[in-house]
Amino acid sequence: MTYCVALKLDRGLVMMSDTRTNAGLDNISTFRKMHVWEKPGERVLTLMTAGNLATTQAVISILDERMKAPEEREPSIFAAPSMFQVARIVADTLREVIGRQADSGQKADAAFNATVLLGGQIAGGPVRLFLIYPEGNFIEASDDTPFFQIGETKYGRPILVRAFERTMSFEAAVKLLVVSFDSTIKANLSVGMPLDVALYEEGSLSLGTPWRMEANDAYYRTISEGWGDALKQAFDRLPDMELPTSG
Template identity: 70%
Template structure:
């Protein structure tokens, strides 16, 4: 399983993904699930993937190859004139890869499925964020839906819903995401550190700060312990429940 989050802020876009993949408790590996393409001054595009590893790696490899050799017959992320068209191209690539695998491999519902988060900015347009489904359709983030999650989403969602603020700083957004990821990995062993992140500054048209946060990172440990302690204190501060003396 996987956990990835893409978030829109007034300042730009924030991306974070875990790196754990597994095919059973005795077969756990680490793979990067975030890819960044940039043409400084022209565009910066980030892709995160959840789902079948063979499918997601095939999609990324195809997109990467096309971005290096721009040809009329092969659409490229480095040539499309807008993020909307980039989302359409990625969606079509994903649909084609899933269909090809399904025709030649074992047949089972959702065996080769994958879901993607695509975000970035192309010169002349605003920063945009998309959620791409395995069927090849996609939706765009908005003020009403300012972030997307893929993979194991349910455990990390409550803190995002409660604490998200479009005006927050990148530093505060990273802290919020680390709490979300910590809540998820504590509830589901198929999600795990290290975590990759990318911060894209709106209108910079170049990759922003990128790094990897390990499980033993001092700040992550501080956030994890502090969040657990804060939850316990908040629970203790609530008024006690009173049982009806008649029952």
Template identity: 65%
Template sequence: MTYCVGMRLERGLVFMSDTRTNAGVDNISVFKKMFHWEVPGERVITMMTAGNLATTQSVVSLMNERSLPADERGIPSIMEAPSMFQIAKHVGETLREVIADHEGQKGLIADSAFGATIILGGQVRGGPPRLFLIYPEGNFVEACDDTPFFQIGETKYGKPILVRAYDPSMRFEEAVKLLMLSFDSTLKANLSVGLPLDMHLYETDSLKLGQCRRIEPEDSFFAEISSGWGEKLREAFAALPDYTLD
């Protein structure tokens, strides 16, 4: 399982992903799920993946190949696309092609589907930062004021705190704290999501990679956030009025 969140703020974009991949409780591995492409001063692209690992790795490999100039077959490069919309369209088409190719192969049948979902965000010079959620079918939706963040993977446990506490004007430091709480709730509820976490903070119009950091299991700040949140929840619960029984 996976948990990834992409969030749009007035200041820029925030990305966070876990790294746990499992094929059963006795087969747990760590795989990176956040990837970047950059032309400083011209564009920055961040992609996070969830779903079948073979599918997502194939998509990332193709994106790496297609970050080079367009080849003789006319396949466009994500480094030459004129907008984030066109990049999202290209990634969606690639995802659909990879899934169709895997499903069309003859041979042993996999127990799980080849599907995958992707969060794609970034900025191309001349346009604003944009954030997209790309579905296995290749179509996608864009974040807006009413839907300012996207989640993929195991989404249900970490969503309530995002819905309640998100503010578009919050600082990056506050956004990181909020996402850590969202991930902490998910980690405690589902063992298939786990540390370390990868994070990227992109500042609007910087057109270069922002802070990229890996939050390890021994990270003291994450541990402090986790324990402190538990204590505050218990205090808030105790402060609420008791229900009156007849």
């Protein structure tokens, strides 16, 4: 299992992913699930994956290889003229990999399922964010749906729904995601540290350096402990229920 979130703010994109993969409680590994491609001044693309590791690694490898191939031979995310076309290439590649591995070759077999979050900007176009499904179809973030989650989404979603605002700063957005991830990590052992973080400022066409937040990160510990204390205090301030009396 995994957990990845992408927020589409007025200012740009904030993306975070965990790094834990497991095939049982005694076989836990760390793999990067966030992948970045950049042509400074021309395009920035960030992709996060959840699902079957063999499937997602194959998708990333194919996208990398096709960027090195002549444009007329293979579709390349570095040659696509818009983010929509990049999303189509990623979706087609995902469907291709799953179809090749699945017995039927026609639809996404659950054993090989994977989902993808794709965000970025190409010069001349706006920042766009897509959620790509294993069948190869996809949807785009909008004012009504300004963030996407993939993987183990249920534990971290309530804080996002309650606290997310499109106008929030990058600093506040990272804090929000740390709370969301901390809630998920505490509830599900299949999601774990370290966390990869990427910020993209709209119009910059340069990503900067994504960073990794380790389990011993001082800021992460401060937010984790502070959030737990704040929840307890809020709970204690709520009125107790008046139970009905018998007889």
